[in-house]
Amino acid sequence: MTRFSLRYSPLNLTLRHTFTISRWSRDIAPNVLVELEADGIVGLGEASPNARYNESQESCMAWLAKFDTSAIKNPFDVEALLATMETYGPGNYSAKVPLEMALYDWIGKKLGVPLYDLWNAPSNIGPQTCFTVGIDETEKLPGRVKEADPYPVLKIKLGTDRDKEIIRTIRTVTDKPIWIDANEGWKDLETAKDHIRFLADQNVQMIEQPMPAAMKSELAELKKFSPIITMADESFTGRESVEELAQCFHGINLKLMKTGSLRRAMQLIHKGRKAGLQIMIGCMIESSLANTAAALISLWCDYADLDGHLLIKDDPYKGLAFNDDNNVYLPELPGMGVIPRV
C-alpha cells in the first residue's frame, strides 16, 4: 500500500513593491509549502492564506499538523481525499487545497503525464492574462505602468478616494484595456454608479467586486445599470448559490485558495456556465507553484488573472509561462509541471 509522508513549511515570498489594495498593504506574502511524498515521488502544493477569510500561515500549518495521511488509502481517489478533509470541518480552505494540489501533482508524476492531458484539456494554452498595478501614489503610477509594458491588459486596484485621478493618470501613459478591481471599496450605490459612468469611456473591460459582498440588492441593481461587466470576487468563495450570484454579477472570479479544491473549482465552472456566468480564474500573491495549479484551471476559463508570481522577487519555482500574446500556458512535464528554480 502506498504510504504518504506530509511535510509543510513557511514559504515567505518577498514582494517587488509594497502591494496595496483597498483593505491592506504588505511587503511579504506569508505562504506555506506542502510536500506529499510516496514511492520516491514528491507532489507539491502551496497555500496562500488570506486574512479576509480568517486564515493565516499559522492557522494553515496548524491544520496541516492535524491531518493524518494514513487516511489516503487509494492515492488515485481524489474525491476520497476531499471527503476525508471535510471530516476535519469547514474552513481552512487554503490549507486543504495544497494537499489536493500535491496529490494531483503526485498522480501526474506517478503516471508520467501532465495533468492537463490527464484531465483532457482542450490544449495546454489558456486565456490572456492581465498584470496588476496596486494602489500607489499618483506620481509613481506612470512608472508602474511602464513596468507593465510587456503585458497587454492592466488590472488596476481602486476603491480609494482618488479613483478617477488614478485612472486619468494611467490614461496619460497608456490606452491598453483595463480591468478594475475595487475590492469592495465603493460603499454605496451612487458612488459605484458614478465611478462606472466615468469608467465606461475609459476602455475598461470589467469591474471586480465594486461593492461590499454583503450589499446584495445594490449589487443586483448595479449589474442592471452597468455597461461594463461585473465580476464577483469577495462575494464568491465557492459555497454560495451560483444562481443567486448570477442576479448580482455577470461573472465569477474563482480562486483556488477560496474554493479549497481544484476538483470543486472545475465543478463550479460547469455550474457557473449553466447559470450564465462568465468565468475568471484569479490568484492570491503566490509563487509559480500555486499559480501553475490555477493555470491548469484557466484552460476552462474565459479570463485569467494569474500574475501573483510576477509580483514577487525570487520566485522559487518555474511552471506556468506566457506566450507572445500573453496567453498563459502549461509546461509539457508530468504532474503540474512545476520544478524548483535553481
Ligand SMILES: [Mg+2]
Ligand atoms: Mg479581486
